[in-house]
Amino acid sequence: MALGGFVLDEQGEEDLLREALQTVRDQGFRMQRAVDTGDQPAVLKHAAEVLRELRTSLLSPKNYYQLYMQVLDELRHFESYVDEQQQAGASMRVLYERVQSSGNVLPRLYLLVTVGSVYIKSREAPARDVLTDLVEMTKGVQYPLRGLFLRHYLSLSVRDKLPDTGSVYEQSGGGTVSDAIDFLLQNLRETNQLWIRLQHQKIGGSRPLAVREKERMELRLLVGTSLVRLSQMEGVTRSVYAEQVLPRLLDDVVLACKDSMAQQYLLDCIIQVFPDEFHLQNLERLLEAMDKLQENVDVALILTALLERLTKFRETQASVANTGQHEAEVDGRTKLEQEQQEGFKVFKQVMATASKLLLRSSRYVVGSGETPSQGGGDAHLASVLPFFVTFATFALTWLGTSKAKNSDTTEALQQIVSGCLEFLRERTAWRVDKDKQVRQLVVSQLESLALTLLRALSIQDLMQVPVLREMLALMPWQGAWKDVALAWIRVLLARHQRVHNEQQMDFLLQVLSPLVRDDPNELQSPPPTTTAETGKKSAEIFEAEQQTLAKVVHLVANDDLDVKFRVFSVARRAFLQSGVFRIRFTLVPLIYQSLALARDLAAHSQEKTQTQGQETKAESESAASVGNSKTFVTTPREVLQFVHEMVTALASKQDALSVSCVHLFLQCAMVADGCAFEAVAYEFITQAFIVYEDQITLAREQWRALELMVASLRSTRNLSSANYEVLATKTTQYAARLLKKNEQALMVLNCAHLFWHPSQQDGKRVRECLQRSLRIADAIKDTTSNQVPLFLEILEATPEVTRNYLVGLLTLVKDHLDNMEHGQMRREGEFRYRAIVRYMDTLDISDDTLSTSPSS
Incomplete structure (x- = not known):
């Protein structure tokens, strides 16, 4: 295939990829036929032809990846063939040397890695020697894209054949954990360098820098493979990680590369793949490395990922501790104090790095001489603000629990919120930014930070974080x-x-x-209701x-x-x-x-x-009793x-609540009556009457208010006879002035109860109310069907009245029933009438006294 510097358009790349894939399938088929016939030279030849397609420089990384995956499928068949040869007794050393005679470098190295993988598996040679040879030989491909995929294939092929602790490849001088670490770190370093150089390589023709950066970012997983395998090794313990792995990772790989994208990705990988205990033990070294990163590395994102891991780790620890808390109850307090001291130490380390982060972010935006959007200001807002939210959660988790808060927690949160506000003060442009997304981003993160504090702390603890109110004011x-x-x-x-x-x-x-x-800040706020559906919904909200x-x-x-x-x-x-x-x-x-x-x-x-009045004990006991009683x-x-x-303020400003205000005044009156404050109770009831007279005009509301008045007056116990009579009479007058005659009759009838109060019973006034109610009912110029229910209502509520009065009323009801048309209303009236007659037959009521029997 041609390797010239041709420039292909999108269609040209698709045609080239289709042709290459077909060639790979054809050569793979021929390789399989050679395997079936046992023709080893043909197998090697067709395998090399399959791999030769990977030498192209005309495909974009995305298309090259598709071709690579197809080639990988064919290489699996070749690896199976080599493995069968090894099991049949063939010398892997001979085959390993033979594949090195292939004419082209790239196919030769892929074949070498494949055979070398089986060579290690056969244990004909120490794993350490083969791995060293492979990682050195692969340096022969320095073209970034091809070299990157070759080293990824190397990492995949030997990932289960490293001399790890307890591995068969460690035995008999096969190597040590240190040898495996050396191999992985060297391969990682070389892979990272190739990945960095991708940004300068015009793959598939000339492409804009932004496109090349995006394509490069899509290939980042090829770099992290060695890190993932390194974190999975049994031999990488805490001490090994602290002494051999992390220092070399940071110094030789991360900080040595001087590339912001690579540093960002590698540190994020380190945080994600290694255990939380490792990070906690080496936190200081990790934070120091962050301070040495390139200036345009977004350290906030890295710190956020680290804090999230440590927060979950602490939560898991707390969950395990709660499960076994009964076993360690003796040392519980000491352990809690140690955890709090450890937590505050960790917090101070992170806070120091965060302070440097703020200075770094300021230089990145302000010192660059660019606008915020050009210099990364928006990007920093999008990463730094979530960092403060995560930092607050971290502080709450590490410095205290829901059961044990201390001053360190509120002090730490005060510093975090202050840091967030200080960061925003340097970026005042977000308040007036025309881009609503920027303002929404800032506000949403401030909201998350505020809710994090409010959901975790008590009111008293929140009062120790005064900058909280300053942060709320920004929303x-x-x-x-x-x-x-x-x-x-x-x-x-x-x-x-x-x-x-x-x-x-x-x-x-x-x-x-x-x-x-x-x-x-608004001169005049509109009422919460407007018009139509929008206004109704707003009012409901x-x-x-x-x-x-x-x-x-x-x-x-x-x-x-x-x-x-x-x-x-x-x-x-x-x-x-x-x-x-x-x-x-x-x-x-x-x-x-x-x-x-x-x-x-x-x-x-x-x-x-009562207690003071009943004191009859000795003087000392009396003094103790007085001392223990609280005087308010x-x-x-x-x-x-x-x-x-x-209530007065409510009544003066809300006409719509007139009935409610009447109710409130009456409730106050009953409390005052219960406290034996007769004058106060009388005043409250008077205020209820004033509201009734001045503000209530609707018949339905008048009815409800009068019902409340009657019930409240009936429940009083400490009003004098004169005051009670005045109020009861006034209520009866209100009832007699209702608009509808039937409502007048029923409410006046209801007022009769006011004059049969448990402490003040006036039979004459009761009879007057009943007679007046009857006259109103009889005077209604309406059909008989509407009068009968009123008469029956009066009958059912008047057992205290003389027999002659009741007999006359019953006769009146019977006459009206006889004149009613047949129907449901008449049947109901007759049923109620008969029930009243039966009830009266059971009572012995004199003609000249009021009965004390309860009404039916």
Whole structure:
């Protein structure tokens, strides 16, 4: 085949490849026929013809690889033939010397490697001598592409025939582990040099540098084969690796080549293929080598890979330790301290290298005199920022666990986040970069870094990392920062993390700022709803976010009720500044929690009073009892005033929550009544009435509000007779002014219960309510079918009234039933009527007194 410097286009290469593959198949077929006839000279001849196709320089690396794989298939048949010859008693030494007479260098060396592999297997000569001869002979091919594939074939052919520990090839003077290491390292060094020279070789014609770099990168696996085999050797122990392997790898191969792509790939290979224990033992030497790499080597990617390996190694260790923790419980504390000291030592080593990395990255971009995109700025952003995320995970894994955190952990995280921010300060262009992908890259990595910390540390630990808030400030207010806030709330809820004091609540709300209030940089934030489907969806998202935020209030826990009240005060201050669209979600749970606090304070005060009143023991015991009882400065009255201000703010800014505000005022009234604060309870109920009168106009909402009023008044226990009568009468008046007559009748009937209070029973007022309800029902100018249910409702709720009144009412119902049309409504009315009559027959009700029997 011609070897001239022709330039082929893509179609020309395809034709050439097709022709070469066909030649390989034809010559392989002839070789097989020669094998079948036992014609050794013909076998060698046709094998050489197969290999001669690999001498071409007109194919691209991708096409050359296809040709190489086809040739490799034919060489397997040739190797099987040689192996059969060896088993039949043929001398491998003779055949090894014979194949060296082949005319062309490349076919001769492929045949030599194939026969040499069987030669080692036969153990006619020491493995060490054959390996040394092969690795030296292959230096005869210096054309980069051809030499690279030849050395890859050498590595594949002898990978299971090295004099490793326990191997048959080590016995009887076949060689030692050191000989195998020498062979692999020498082959790796030569392979790496050929790979580097590929960038300068115009293979297959003239190609742009970027294309040649890409093609070269695609062939990197051919280089790493020797490293993989080296890591698999049984004889490469920790000491052998530290003394013989790593120093030569770093000095003779990685640092000696002065090529950034090769250094990057080789170091990454070293990190990936060798065990984690080896890296940990030789971490300092590995980090020192990273500092000596070429300036445009992306050390961040290498460090990230190393830290990921060490992190997984530590996690595996922790898992094994937890499995056997009962066996080593005696020395557990000492072992934990040793692990923490070791972890901090490792962290300091990595941190020192990371600091140099930042300086290196600055020189690479700023000192190159190029724009960030030209000088690799974007590339460094894409690698350095993920490094900080991995570094944070590494620090959390090595410096502490979920059960044992120490100051070293927060100090380390403070340094990591500070380093990340310092790196970004030198690259302020990303904030105004027109390329959205660059900004999204930075923001996404900052989000990952923040979530790494928030998911691992408690609130108290996070407070020891003040730069966290500075990092959050770099994120979009309504974008990544808000997503981080929502994710953290879910983490806190899942872990049942408690907020114990006002400092923690203040820190928590600062981190959750995008949920708590509008962006301060916007002059005026629009309401969360707009129009159509988009507005509806936005409103639903906003509501879900605020409901998630509201759950934070339930995380507050402290036995010191004074501290708990101060925590609620911090939350209220933040929520009241959050705007009218948010307080409807955030203030309500805070109000209920504050009411629970008021009840706890009242119960504590009452318990303490009873305890002091019952003290009849000796003076010393009495003093001890008083000393053990906690006295809180906060009073239930202060808490109720605190709640009153929140409900008032809610009522004044949210007309849509009028019924809810009525309910809240009434809830406050019941708590105040339970604390025996009659004036406060009366004030809360009055405020509920004011909201009802001023803000509630819809009939449906009026009905709901009146139901709440009746139920709340009925449950009070400490109102005076005069105050209770005023409130009950006012409620009855509201009921009588409802818009619909049937609703008036039923609500007035409901108000009758207010005058049959357990502590204040007024039969006359009860009868007046019932009579008024009956008059309203009878006056409805509607069909009989609508009146009968109202009459029956009154009957079912009035067993306290005299027999004459009930008999008259029953007669009225019977007359209306007789006049109703036949149908479902009449059948239901007759059924209820008969049930009432049967119930009255079982009761002995006098004509002039109210019964105390329960209503049916």
